[in-house]
Amino acid sequence: MPFLDMLRPKLPSKNEGVCRFDYPEVFVLILTVVLLALHYDFRPTSMALLVITTLPSLMILIYNYRRKMSFWTSNIVIILFSVVVGSLQFCPVISLSLVFLIGIRIIISGPENYLKLITVALVTAIVFYYVSTILDGADMDCGEGWLSNTILLASMVVVLCQFRRVYQEYTGYKVRAKQATGRLSTMVSVINKLTRFVPPQVWEPIVRADSPVSVSNKRAKLTIMFSDIIGFTELSDSLSADNLADILNTYMHCMTLIANKHGAVLDKFIGDGMVCFFGEPDSRGPRQDALDCVAMAIDMRREMRTLRQKWRLMGFEGLYIRIGITTGYCHVGNFGSNNRLSYTLIGKEANLAARLEASAGKDKILVSESTYDYICHNYECHHAGAFQLKGFDNKVNAWQVLDPDAHKGHLSKWVDHTLPGFNLHLNFKDMKDDDYQDIRDRLNFALERIEQEQEKVAVTIAAEAKHSDNHHK
Numbered sequence: 001m002p003f004l005d006m007l008r009p010k011l012p013s014k015n016e017g018v019c020r021f022d023y024p025e026v027f028v029l030i031l032t033v034v035l036l037a038l039h040y041d042f043r044p045t046s047m048a049l050l051v052i053t054t055l056p057s058l059m060i061l062i063y064n065y066r067r068k069m070s071f072w073t074s075n076i077v078i079i080l081f082s083v084v085v086g087s088l089q090f091c092p093v094i095s096l097s098l099v100f101l102i103g104i105r106i107i108i109s110g111p112e113n114y115l116k117l118i119t120v121a122l123v124t125a126i127v128f129y130y131v132s133t134i135l136d137g138a139d140m141d142c143g144e145g146w147l148s149n150t151i152l153l154a155s156m157v158v159v160l161c162q163f164r165r166v167y168q169e170y171t172g173y174k175v176r177a178k179q180a181t182g183r184l185s186t187m188v189s190v191i192n193k194l195t196r197f198v199p200p201q202v203w204e205p206i207v208r209a210d211s212p213v214s215v216s217n218k219r220a221k222l223t224i225m226f227s228d229i230i231g232f233t234e235l236s237d238s239l240s241a242d243n244l245a246d247i248l249n250t251y252m253h254c255m256t257l258i259a260n261k262h263g264a265v266l267d268k269f270i271g272d273g274m275v276c277f278f279g280e281p282d283s284r285g286p287r288q289d290a291l292d293c294v295a296m297a298i299d300m301r302r303e304m305r306t307l308r309q310k311w312r313l314m315g316f317e318g319l320y321i322r323i324g325i326t327t328g329y330c331h332v333g334n335f336g337s338n339n340r341l342s343y344t345l346i347g348k349e350a351n352l353a354a355r356l357e358a359s360a361g362k363d364k365i366l367v368s369e370s371t372y373d374y375i376c377h378n379y380e381c382h383h384a385g386a387f388q389l390k391g392f393d394n395k396v397n398a399w400q401v402l403d404p405d406a407h408k409g410h411l412s413k414w415v416d417h418t419l420p421g422f423n424l425h426l427n428f429k430d431m432k433d434d435d436y437q438d439i440r441d442r443l444n445f446a447l448e449r450i451e452q453e454q455e456k457v458a459v460t461i462a463a464e465a466k467h468s469d470n471h472h473k
Helices: 005-009 026-041 042-065 072-087 091-110 109-137 148-195 199-208 231-234 241-262 286-313 348-361 371-374 433-472
Strands: 216-230 267-272 275-276 320-336 343-346 363-366 381-387 394-399 413-420 420-425
Touching: 026 042, 026 072, 026 091, 026 148, 042 072, 072 091, 072 109, 091 109, 091 148, 148 199, 216 231, 216 286, 216 348, 231 241, 241 267, 241 275, 241 286, 267 343, 275 286, 286 320, 286 363, 286 371, 286 394, 320 348, 320 371, 348 363, 348 381, 348 394, 371 394, 394 433
Parallel strands: 320 363
Antiparallel strands: 216 275, 216 320, 267 275, 320 343, 363 394, 381 394, 413 420
16 A cells, blocks of 8 residues: 555545435425415416426435535526515515525535526526516515415524534534644654655655656766775774764764755765765756765865764774765666665766775775866865776776865864874864863963973983983993
């Protein structure tokens, strides 16, 4: 069963299991013409009115039992009522009773039919008013008394029945609306959870436009990035599964935020690695896609420095990121079957990005010649060499992307230096105004400790030198 069919609320049919008739006023109409025929002792005009009204009314009773209301049936009912009202020359009580039923029928028929039905009722009533005056003269007996009271009472009963029916439908719709709202909330919650497994560039068009999904792919020029963590495999041999999962989840979370910020399609996680690409389904042009990908890779490398400092304080050493990037044509789209699809890419360029990533060193970003041609005017790179990569007959030239802040000196937003027993990591982008004094105090304290240790070392060296001189004497 399709997923959406499971979530779609099953609303009961309007007529499901209910014996109903939506035109109860027809009984009042038949009762009225029968009583009028009795009142006028079956005069020709009253019998003609009886026949003209009763036969269509009986057809309505038979045909429309347990059928939905329709405009044309409502139109016929209103015409029959207007015929009686006009034939009675607008006798006050009876006509007012029947006009109430006409009004209710017009209201139930819907706003789009108001003007049509009102026009039909007025024209029919006026026409039969003049016909009645011609046939019976101007001295029409309105039959006040038990006749008008009976018709008025019957009309009131029908009005109450219609009110009860409308109220029941309202309460039923209210209950179904509440159920549908609950199902909709559940559907939204489930979809929000499922979208975390699919790139937003894929699921957003489907949700917004309900676009069809099928096995389909196309050839497109993409910039592809592969990355993983150096040292993670070695670390996994000495860590518990809980600590390992915490490190990996923290890393994936931070890198996913960066990928989303730059508009990358996060294709998949592969162990401690990830695959991202630019160019589909939303491309800003091959050059800009390459620039965006390299900018994302640089941000990921910087973020890894911050994470490495946090992990070092927790006792986890030696974790570095490495990245490989290339630009070229691949097939991208929905691969799989009609029952299970995966939005991904395949092609030689994807293999090249993976091989470049495997050849990169610690905190290195290697790009292929095709990517270098797009980014060389915006990022400083140096030729890393020609690599003989698995699956490629010829050697592949690669360039290493340097950090844009590497040669800015005191203007750099990053300060990162590591020696045995010493680690300095400053990220000025994340510093707040009220942090500078605290940082300055800690650096001063560190300098004092360095001076103390340096003095101890000097004293120790002097003592050893004096001891050596005395020994020679």
